[in-house]
Amino acid sequence: MEQFSIVGKDVPRNDAVAKARGAAVYTDDMTLPGMLFGKILRSPVPHARIINIDTSKAKALPGVKSVITGKDIPKVKYGNWRLFADTQDEYALAMDKVRFIGDEVAAVAAVDKETAQEAVELIDVEYEELEGLYDVDATTKEGAPAIHDYCPGNVSVNRKIEYGDVEKGFGESDYIREDTFEVHAVSHAYLEPCSALAQLDLDGRITLWTSTQVPYIVQCLLASTLGMRENDVRVVKPFVGGGFGGKMELRTWEFCAAFMSKQTGRPVKFTLSREEEFLTGRRRHPMTLHSKVGFKKDGTLVAKDLRIVLDGGAYNAMGPTATFLCGNFGAMLYRYPNYRFHGQHAYTNKPPASAMRGFGAPQSLYASEIQMNMAAEALGIDPVEMRLKNAQVSGDKIPDVATISSCGFKESIEAVARMSDWKRRRKELKPGQGIGIGCYSFISGGVFNWFNTQYPFSAAEVRAFSDGTVHLLSMASDIGQGCDTAMKQMLAEELGLQMKDIRITTADTATTPQADLGAWGSRVTLMVGNAVLDAARKIKEQLFGALSARLNANVVYEMECKNGMVQPKGRPKKAIPFGDVVAMVQKSKRGEPLIAHGYYTPRDKGLVTPAFGFGAQIALVEVDRETGKVEVEQMWTAHDCGTVINPKGVEGQLAGSIQMGLGYALSEQFVMQDGKTLNTNFLDYKMPTAMDMPPSAVEHIDTYEPEGPLGAKECGEGLASPTAPAISDAVYHATGYRCKDLPITPEKILNSMEEGA
Amino acid sequence: MTLPKFEYFAPESLDEAQQLLLDQGVGAHLLAGGTDLLVKMNHGLLKPASVIALKHIKELEAITYDPKEGLKIGATALLADVAAHADIRKHYPAIAAGAHETANVQIRNMGTVAGNLCNAAPSADNAPTLLAMDAEVEIKSATGERRLPLDQFFKGPGQNALASGEILTAIHVPAPGSGEGVSYQHISARGKVDISAVCVGVMVHMAENGCDDVRIFLGAVAPVPMRAAKAEALVRGKQLTEETIEAAGIAAMEESQPITDVRSSADYRKKMVAVLTRRALAEARDRALKR
Amino acid sequence: MKHPIELKINGDIYSLAVDPWRTLNEVLREDLHLTGTKLGCGSGDCGACTVLVDGRSVSSCLTLALEVQGKEIQTVEGLAPSGDTLHPIQEAFVEKGAIQCGFCTSGMEMSAAYLLSQNSSPTEQEIREGLSGHLCRCTGYIQIVDAISDAAQKMKQS
Known part of the structure; x- marks a missing residue:
């Protein structure tokens, strides 16, 4: 070292x-002299044409300074994929249609919160309701109504990767298995609800303080949607209370704060409620993954054919990137000499999915890792051995995608097996206990310039x-x-x-x-x-x-x-x-x-990333065989993030990832009915608490990434992936329930045990 | 977050509170800990014209225990204080457990057992045990006072038996007799801190020839906490063997009428009624035999 | 109708006129600009708004400002003894890596202060139970539990 x-x-x-x-001052902590309070009117219906909006009563309410609808704002679409303008499918406020419950229809700015709230309730919107489509099968079937006029068929992004000869590979395989996995949406659930405060400088510049992960992207997109020059918009990020991918786009309240501050000459602040966050907030993409893999008898991987349909919700948001990345992650971790991927991103009348910690990896790797365990069992090979046999190593090339530089993957698998005493525990657990493994790889930033920036x-x-x-x-x-x-x-x-x-x-x-x-x-x-x-x-x-x-x-x-x-x-x-x-x-x-x-700016680094992080995780669980409840008793993690810059920081990222992975595996989900999110508070959106967190042991694998600063690479995001498959595998080991549709619920476990018995 | 507008009153005596309640009429709402009321108001589910705070009335705070009279929990006694009260922990451990397992630390520092009952959520953590122990509520109004068995108090989700102008002033729980054992069991979707998807309160009285009295109440599986009468019939007068207890769990499961909602499916709730009833009966039996 | 009230916060008396429907959280943050107390959910589920009232931890988002008249209110701003000295709980949070985005921090610290006032040497399990009314999305709680355990030891020594 x-x-x-x-x-x-x-x-x-x-x-x-x-x-x-x-x-530390966060956006909502700020108050400026003369500041107005904004509030958004959201669609109560999942899919409808807007016939008429009557704002007269709201405008007449004393204290109301501005009421705007789609008619009042420049008709400019935005979206992060500026390189491909046809992916930009969102207006700050609905122009003619609403596409999900919570879609933004109008905004009010008033002298206090109470007045803004009252005014929003006074806006009358006449909707002509259209058929709502809530799953990808419904939206992609022949003759389904188009959610966006520009996109008949509702598939907005197609992405293919292919190398080697997949069919030949399957022909040479001794063992082939084909599985379908369903993974669900979860919330970023950052503790700080989104907030934005805009002020018009006296010389015509707009300053926006906003809870964002991407000040530069917000600056550029805000300028274009306002019809201003980039340098006429200043974006400042105060302290931000977590993002996890949920704050990486220009959002309606940022636009409205800026637009209304320009219109009224007064500062305008919008802060979302937790209910709004859950009802309408971005979320991790639900996906349906069909995966076919072929192996030799000795466990060597030969071919993989992966088809993924992403449920994107009503707008693209960061969906194109997720579509791109889940295919890349499908080819990671192990050596797939022949690989084929087809990803489709489909619209539905639900809140848009977008980037979330792991960005396509938690979904794609859930399928890969579970399938690896199933194949290992069928071939009679220990899952750890099976992984070591196929693990990617430094210097491996993924055609057209990347070359792996530093790689401590094998070392991670070996370390975590040693830490957990895998061999013994896998055989000697008491009834109800189980132990399982999951692995990950993740990118250290992207190479592909989808934002089309001219800057470094x-x-x-x-x-x-x-x-x-x-x-x-x-x-x-x-x-x-x-x-x-x-x-x-x-x-x-x-x-x-x-x-x-x-x-x-x-x-x-x-x-x-x-x-x-x-x-x-x-x-x-x-x-x-x-x-x-x-x-x-x-x-x-x-x-x-x-x-x-x-x-x-x-x-x-x-x-x-x-x-x-x-x-x-x-x-x-x-x-x-x-x-x-x-x-x-x-x-x-x-x-x-x-x-x-x-x-x-990365150079000659393929299409994906300059450097990959790797790691492996093992979970020990105990399942109450009467209630189906899963208690995670211990996690072991070994990972390769290159040089560790700040050990406590890295360990904090790891523990936070486990919390999120635990929720993804076991307790968090959006309960939806006809496009409506029913669990809009933390009482019913079940994030793990301090009492649910298992003890955790960690080992950093010593590598040095030549492309990284002082040898460092990613550490906080890859770890969002292994926890769910590790827990899932442990639950299978304990109960015989193999989860192919997340989350793992006590009910699913009990039903499976009953069927097995 | 913006609460709807209302008038606020903070009476310092019960008389004053009762008068206010009369004067303010149907738009008035009582405020104890506020942990349910403010959430409902914040979400626009409740828009009272006036709010009458009870926490300034000293006489409503008290928790008293008497070996003959039993336990009296005042209307504004905090969940945290009930959970920590030495006499309750000693003589009514299941009541202490129910209070302790309600929500979280801060909510227990604000909320009250009485509020938990008046709110009349089918999942109320404090209801099943109190029902199993045959508790009564003390209700006062400007015109009089009445005692009502708790099992007549719940009228539907969010609905209780209080008439306009009435205030629930205290909860009375009979003194535990020898041979009695009580247990509270609950389960939720998240690990440890959560609202219950199913909860069960059981009291058994063990005599020499077995269980001579039993009360089993199920929470979150019907519009109001429900009594599992068929399950009771199976254990009453019997030795509480594993087989008997198992059969009682199945009977309770069959008579429960849960719905599917965001917290659980009806099917899973039914299964859990069987498991929790069985566990509660076993624990209550063991506790009874120790007394 | 606004009610004239006096609130005693961190030892200081504030005279205010407050509408009945305003919560302690709103008055702290909006009227007094004591913005260390956060608002994370408005339903008493996340704990970011936790303050002490007469020494007990409560959710300021579910407390009407009028209800705490005459009581001792302590917020995160009242924890540190001076501008250059931290409270042992704060010190431990800083040293143990218990802070990431920081949004849950002040509430966590107030609950830690309440817990340690009730139990000067809590076990790890008791600390976890003491945090049952808090959510954190960054830290996985481990370093927070660690920090509170460390603070307990330091506070006992001093």
């Missing part, structure tokens, strides 16, 4: 004290000062995952400084360098980290030049920044304090501040 002084240490988060004191994917600016401090500016978005701290650690490491020497300003499109695509796809550590190091190295170049000149030595030394000093490598006697060398550089340039910019 590389020797680092700050990277790899448990440095507290740079915002921890502010958050511990309750002093990530950028950083470092300003060095003669007092020995530096200021790091970046548009990267810390939404709780801790990237600000990780970036500071990397910068401190590179410049030989302490955490306290680094000031940081982030995620303000007007002051931080263009651009950053945002916090998603586990891209920030690798991409922004590389940009930070690029800037730091440019600073060092100048420092080293100045020091060389000062030392006037007849031998040219390698230089280093260490312990707050700049020095010839290993020669602390010749060291000069960092700040003094900064002053030297400045004095040599007529006082010009020492500032450097760093950038990162």
Whole structure:
């Protein structure tokens, strides 16, 4: 392992004290003078044409300052896939149709919340109801009504991958199995409901403070929907209370706040209620996965044919990416010499699904991992051995998709088997107990430029000062995952400084360098980290030049920044304090501040990602055979995220992933009836609590990712995948119930046990 | 979050509260802990014209226990205080358990047992045990006072037997006799902290020739907490063997009338009635034999 | 009709006129700008709005402001003894990595303060039970439980 002084240490988060004191300001905490309160009117019906909207009573209510509908706003569609304009299918407010219960129809801004609420209730909308279509079979069948006029047949995205010869592969297989899996929608359930506050600057610029993962994307799309130039819109991300993929698009309330602030000349704030979040919020894609895999007798994989239909809900949102990625993840983890994928993204009259932690991987890998276990059982091979036999390794190529660079997958499987005493436990458990395994791979950011940005994917600016401090500016978005701290650690490491020497300003499109695509796809550590190091190295170049000149030595030394000093490598006697060398550089340039910019855009990295993380997880469960209730007793995880920048941060990501995976496997789901979400509160949307969390042991596999900053790659998102298959496999081991339709409920377990008995 | 507008009153005596209730008429709503009322108001399910707070009436707070008279839980006694009360934990462990397993820490610091009953949710955690123990509610109005057996109190989901102008002022639970055992069992979809999908309260009285009295109440499987009379008939007068208990569980399952909702399917609820009734009977029997 | 009330929050007296339908959460956040107390659900399920009233943890979203007149209210802003010193609970949250997005943090800390006022050396299980009224989507609770356990030890020592 590389020797680092700050990277790899448990440095507290740079915002921890502010958050511990309750002093960190989130969007809804902000109040501006004269601020108005916004409220959205949402469709109560799943699919209808809007015949008429009467806002006169709402407008007449004292205290109401603005009421807008689709008629009042520019008719500009938006969506994150700017590269393909035909995927942009959403207006900020419904123009002529509503497509799901909760679709945004009108908005009100008033002097207080009570008045806004009252005004919304005074808007009369006349709907002509249309047939609602709630599942992909209904929307994709011949003659189904089109949910979007532009898209007859309702399949909005098709994606295919094929390499090798799949049919030939099946021909050569000794054992073939074909299964269908259904995976369900779950909520991001970030604790901070979405909030946006807009203010019109006096010279015509709009500033939007918003709970987002993607300030740059919001800036660009907001500008286009408002008919303004990008530079006339400033987006600032205050502290954000979690995102998990649910805050990575321009959303209606952001548009409405901006539009209404322009219209009224007063600041306007919208904050969603938890009920709105659950009723209408984005969610993880439900998918139907048909998977056919072929093996040799000895367990060697030969071919895979994967067909996935994604239930996208009413709009594309991040569906195109999910369609793209679930096919890529279907080819990950194991060596599939022959592989074919066809993904279809279909519209339904339900709240749109979108990006959510894992982004196609939890669904695709659930099918892969369960099928692996089923095949292992049929072939009489231990599931761990079966995985080791087929595991991808460093240097493996996935045609047209990626080349795997660092890879600690086999080591992860071996470690987790050892930690859990797999071999013994798999045989020697008491009745009702079971142990199971699940694995994952995940990307460290995306390579494909669907947003069609002209900027680098990530950028950083470092300003060095003669007092020995530096200021790091970046548009990267810390939404709780801790990237600000990780970036500071990397910068401190590179410049030989302490955490306290680094000031940081982030995620303000007007002051931080263009651009950053945002916090998603586990891209920030690798991409922004590389940009930070690029800037730091440019600073060092100048420092080293100045020091060389000062030392006037007849031998040219390698230089280093260490312990707050700049020095010839290993020669602390010749060291000069960092700040003094900064002053030297400045004095040599007529006082010009020492500032450097760093950038990162992946090059020659295939279609998907510059680097993959890997890992394996084992779950021990006990099932109450009378009630069917599952208690997860222990989780073991071994994973490869390259260099660990902040161990506590990584372990926190892991524990959070287990919580989410536990919910995905066992308790969380949207209960829907005719397009309506029935469980719209935390009482009935069942997220695991502190009392449900199992003890957890973790081991970091030591690898170094050459493309990553100081060897680092993704750590927080891949782990969203293995928990559900590991628990599912353990439940099968305990009860004989093999779950092919998530979530695993006590009822399904009991029914299966009854059938088996 | 915006609550609908209402008038607010904080009477300091019961008389004052009763008068207010009369004056304000049908639009008035009583407020104890507020943990149900405010949620309903926040979701627009309830829009009272006025709210009369009870927590400022000192005489409604008390929890008293007397070996002869039994237990009296005042209308504004907090769930947390009932759960932690030394006498309740000693003499009525199932009542303490029911209170302790209601919702979560903060809700128990605000909510009341009486409120949980008045709210009349079919899933109310405190109802089955109190019903099994033959509790009565004390009801007062400007014109008088009455006692009502708790099993006549629930009228439907969200509906109770209080007439306009009446206030539930206390819950009375008879003193536990020797040979009595009580158990509360519940199950929910999430792990530990949750609203019950099914709950069961059982009281048995064990004599030398077996169980000579039994009361079994099921929650969340009918519009109101229901008595499992057929199951009771199977165990009354019998030794509580595993076979008898098993049969009683099946009888309770058959007589329960659950629905399918967001929390569970009717089918699963029925199965759980059998399991929980069996577990409750076994625990109640064991507790009775220890007394 | 607005009612004139005095609220005692973190030892300070605030004189206000409050509509009956406004919750303690709204008054803290909107009128007094004590925004450390969050609003995560409005139904008493998530715990982000937890404050102490007369020493007991309650959901400020389900408490009418008029109901807490004359009581001692403590919010997260009242935990730390000074601008440069943290409460041992806060210190432990910072050190143990118990904070990620931070939205649940202040409520968690208030429940921790309540728990430790009732039980100065809770077991891990008791800490988990003490957090039963809280949801966190980031941390998986493990480091939070760790932090509270650590704070309990520190508070006993001092």
